[in-house]
Amino acid sequence: MNKTLKRIISIIIIIGLLFLLVGYKAGWFSAKEKQTQAGRNNSQEALIVSAIVLSPGGLSDVITSNGTILADEQVDLSAEVSGRITSIRFNEGVAVRKGDLLITINDSELLAQMRKNTYALKLAEEREARQRSLLSKEAVSQEVYDRALTELNTVQAEAALIEAQIQKTRIVAPFNGTIGLRQVSDGAYVTPGQRIATLTRTSPVKLEFSVPERFSGSVTKGAKVSFMVESLDGTHEAVVYATEPRIDPVTRAMMVRATYPNSKNEINPGAYARVEFKLNHLADAITVPAQALIPELGGYKVFISRNGKAEVREVLVGIRTSDAVQITSGLNAGDTLITTGILQVRDGMPVNITKITTQKQ
Known part of the structure; x- marks a missing residue:
């Protein structure tokens, strides 16, 4: 019985060895290895990306700021004395010239x-x-004449004072401009400091804005700035005429x-x-789209395509704009920069x- 069992086991082992030998000769196991290798190759299939070919071009270092349009000159017209308005000699929203009489206040008592x-x-x-005639003939003393002269000077001073008070009852335009909406009516009683209307000169206008402390030395008299306003399309150009001689300690601007x-x-x-101020301009700068730049510890990197494979490049950055970044080191003109994936x-x-474009500068 034991001999029979041993013989059966031996036969099974021999058949198994023959099966393995035949399978190896037939390539059954190499097919499985090929399938495994194919799976590995599939994991390394080419990644579909878009790219741009870099080319040098102009780049301006621009700072942006929020600004406010100011009138060239603007003043609130108000009375210097209390009284009733006797006449209003202007229409709202019309242009007036310097010296034009605008308002008169009751001056009957002063007259x-x-x-x-x-x-x-x-x-x-x-x-x-x-x-004076009698003094020349020595008919009166010097003292008598001095009293007469003092009386004359006093009356003349009183006349000048009354004239000055009368002038305060008349409001005239201090400069050429446009009258705004009036806040009083004919016959109204006004007091000193009460606003009657606003006179504004709007040609030219002033543009007021701030620049950070680190750029303060770049802004000089005569420099040109660009700005946009919501009421008009397009960009307008203004010229710097003055700067504050100090830095605001709160805003550091x-x-x-x-x-x-x-x-x-x-x-x-x-x-x-919205104000844009150009600090400097570079004629041959290499720039990349901001989305292609990858931040990492201690710097930045990008990927370029070389011979059908991705190649990492460590780069140094310079000027930044709203959608592009200057590359000062690490890339050259003609490099194919990967921008997606x-x-x-x-x-x-x-x-x-699948999509490649040439960079436009």
Whole structure:
């Protein structure tokens, strides 16, 4: 029984060995290895990406800031004395010239004082002339003449004071400009400091904005700035005419003012402006789209395509704009920069570029 069992086991082992030998000769196991290798190759299939061919071009280092349009000159018209308005001599929203009479306030009492002073002045002048004549003939003393002269000077000073008070009852335009909406009516009683209307000169206008402290030395008188306002399409150019001589300790910024002709009065004071100021311009700069730049510890890297495979490049960056970054080291003109699939690509991975463009500068 034991011998029979041993013989059966031996036969099974021999058959198994023969099966393995035949399978190896037939390539059964090599087929499985090929399938495994094919699976590995499939995991290394080319990644579909887009790319651009880099070319040098112009790049401006631009800072942006929020600005405000200011009137060239603006003043609230108000009375210097209390009184009733006797006449309003302007229409709302119209242009006036410097010196035009705009408002008169009741001055009847002052005019009466002026007439009284006129009579007193005439009498004082006659008295001084008579005493001067007598003094020349030594008919009166010097003291008598001095009293007559003092009386004349006093009356003249009173006349000048009354005239000054009368001038305060008249409001005139201090400069050429446009009258806004009036806040009073004819016959209203006004007090000192009460706003009657606003006079504004809008040609030219001023552009006020701030620049960070580190750029304050780059802004000089005569520099040109670009700005945009919501009420008008396009970009406008203003010229810097003054800067604040100090840095604001709260904002760490310097205030700057520029002027814009505004010859058509199309920009109104108080409008918001988006300001762009060019610090410097580079003629042959290599730039890459911001989305192609990969930050890493201690710097940045990008991927380029070389001979159908991705190649990592460590780069140094310079000027940044809203959508591009200057590369100062690590890339050259003519390099093919991978711009999509950044998260999946790896160094040495096969890539298939389905869309390639030449960088426009």
